[in-house]
Amino acid sequence: MSDKSFPVPSRAERRRAARCKPVNRQQLLLRSVDVEKLVEEDHCVRAIWELVDRADLETFYETIEAVEGEAGCSAWDPRVLISLWIYAYSRAVSSAREISRRCEYDPAYQWLTGLEVINHHTLSDFRVQHEEALDELFIQVLGVLSHEGLVTLERVMHDGVKIEAGASDKSFRRQGTLERHLESAREVVEKMKEADSEEVSERVVKARERAVRERKERLEAALRELKHMQAAQSDPQKRQKARVSTTDPEARIMQQPGGGFAPSYNVQISTDAQATVIVGLGVSQAANDTGELVPAMERVEGNLGEVPQQVVVDGGFINQGTIMAMEAQGMDLMGPMPDHASQTVAALEKRGVAPEFFPQAFRYDAERNCYVCPAGRDLAFESQEKSEGSARYRYRAKLSECQSCASKGQCCPQSQRRSLVRSEEPPEVRRHREKMASESAQEIYKQRSQIAEFPNAWIKEKFGLRKFRLRGLIKVRIEALWACLTYNICQWIRLCWRPKEAVRVGN
Numbered sequence: 432m433s434d435k436s437f438p439v440p441s442r443a444e445r446r447r448a449a450r451c452k453p454v455n456r457q458q459l460l461l462r463s464v465d466v467e468k469l470v471e472e473d474h475c476v477r478a479i480w481e482l483v484d485r486a487d488l489e490t491f492y493e494t495i496e497a498v499e500g501e502a503g504c505s506a507w508d509p510r511v512l513i514s515l516w517i518y519a520y521s522r523a524v525s526s527a528r529e530i531s532r533r534c535e536y537d538p539a540y541q542w543l544t545g546l547e548v549i550n551h552h553t554l555s556d557f558r559v560q561h562e563e564a565l566d567e568l569f570i571q572v573l574g575v576l577s578h579e580g581l582v583t584l585e586r587v588m589h590d591g592v593k594i595e596a597g598a599s600d601k602s603f604r605r606q607g608t609l610e611r612h613l614e615s616a617r618e619v620v621e622k623m624k625e626a627d628s629e630e631v632s633e634r635v636v637k638a639r640e641r642a643v644r645e646r647k648e649r650l651e652a653a654l655r656e657l658k659h660m661q662a663a664q665s666d667p668q669k670r671q672k673a674r675v676s677t678t679d680p681e682a683r684i685m686q687q688p689g690g691g692f693a694p695s696y697n698v699q700i701s702t703d704a705q706a707t708v709i710v711g712l713g714v715s716q717a718a719n720d721t722g723e724l725v726p727a728m729e730r731v732e733g734n735l736g737e738v739p740q741q742v743v744v745d746g747g748f749i750n751q752g753t754i755m756a757m758e759a760q761g762m763d764l765m766g767p768m769p770d771h772a773s774q775t776v777a778a779l780e781k782r783g784v785a786p787e788f789f790p791q792a793f794r795y796d797a798e799r800n801c802y803v804c805p806a807g808r809d810l811a812f813e814s815q816e817k818s819e820g821s822a823r824y825r826y827r828a829k830l831s832e833c834q835s836c837a838s839k840g841q842c843c844p845q846s847q848r849r850s851l852v853r854s855e856e857p858p859e860v861r862r863h864r865e866k867m868a869s870e871s872a873q874e875i876y877k878q879r880s881q882i883a884e885f886p887n888a889w890i891k892e893k894f895g896l897r898k899f900r901l902r903g904l905i906k907v908r909i910e911a912l913w914a915c916l917t918y919n920i921c922q923w924i925r926l927c928w929r930p931k932e933a934v935r936v937g938n
């Protein structure tokens with residue numbers, strides 16, 4: 432055969448002659464869908480449904496107004512709504528609109544709803560309307576996890592995590608600005624009552640009125656919250672400088688773990704070390720964790736009926752009051768004592784005090800209850816302060832003696848005269864200090880960050896809860912509760928449901 436009888440087509444000719452499948456977008460198709468087969472046998476949405484279906488949801492059902500034999504639309508089954516929210520959180524979806532959209536095309540959402548689309552208003556209302564019932568469900572899931580041996584309360588790691596509020600730091604205002612804005616909002620409301628415009632429709636007028644009224648209500652709430660803050664603040668300067676957000680008055684400016692400050696809430700999570708299960712959750716407005724451990728353990732007791740045998744926390748939670756409270760309740764507290772000595776040295780150095788005039792250079796005379804300074808002068812007892820179960824005694828030198836002392840520049844360069852504080856350490860604190868110096872306590876403490884910070888990181892990174900969608904302390908707690916419930920259910924799926932499912936399918 433020769434090339435002359437079979438000419439080879441050029442690339443351009445081949446391209447012109449190529450035949451492809453046409454796309455017909457004008458056709459109408461009717462398809463049958465086997466809803467049960469939309470998701471595989473071992474899909475986690477089936478596990479969520481199974482667990483929710485087993486739970487006693489009586490409190491959720493109590494609020495449903497639609498009843499058999501009466502007119503009106505049927506309500507959505509709480510089992511479907513709960514499962515939808517839990518599955519959505521596990522996939523880092525926390526928007527009701529997004530869930531509603533996914534009901535249209537995502538097989539897992541369609542399996543849950545039976546191919547129905549649920550309105551986003553229904554979903555968002557359901558998320559916030561059942562705080563008590565959601566708490567009950569959280570406890571029931573803990574009961575299932577305890578039954579499986581995943582919760583023992585032998586060792587609980589507790590930690591706090593700052594999660595950003597849904598408010599900008601630019602929305603924070605001081606009292607004067609808030610009062611001015613509120614005054615102008617009230618004026619606008621009054622003017623709107625008088626206005627009789629025929630240029631705009633009634634619907635537009637109503638929308639405008641609602642917007643102005645809501646702004647006025649937000650400002651009033653912000654002013655109320657500011658008054659609370661000011662009442663709790665003893666420092667007059669800080670009281671004057673207090674600011675609140677006009678969009679989320681209950682949020683507080685807090686230091687972030689990565690540095691910087693942002694409007695946030697302090698989420699407190701207690702984690703059982705047996706299988707990293709969350710056994711307690713709280714949300715507070717406190718900028719630090721100092722007073723958070725005692726209420727956290729009360730919450731754990733409320734959820735499981737008993738307190739943990741051992742609690743491990745970082746130094747931010749440790750103070751005399753907490754040590755004494757934990758010991759009184761029979762809990763073995765593990766956590767490093769704050770290094771007050773180094774803090775005191777740092778503070779003294781900052782004030783320009785020379786090392787030879789540090790507190791150890793002053794001799795305490797117990798008989799006369801006074802200190803004797805390096806220059807041989809007495810610092811007499813002045814007052815006693817009570818703080819968190821410990822007694823603090825203040826001693827002060829005479830003004831005339833310090834003013835005429837040759838060592839004043841090294842001893843008290845920034846104050847008129849020198850003072851000292853003597854603390855009496857309660858036996859509980861001494862015992863705690865000795866315990867934490869042991870090797871075994873250090874070994875236990877080393878496990879803290881890995882266990883305690885795991886659920887915090889999971890909730891932030893996997894569930895995407897780096898910023899709250901909801902506003903206000905109550906709603907923010909509900910949002911955190913959904914995330915913690917989802918986390919525990921994911922642990923149950925991983926440690927209980929999947930292994931059993933694998934055995935079942937294998938058989």
Ligand code: SF4
Pocket residue numbers: 804805806807808828832833834836837838839842843848849
């Ligand atoms: S400044 Fe006052 S307290 Fe300090 S060494 Fe002199 S007298 Fe003593």
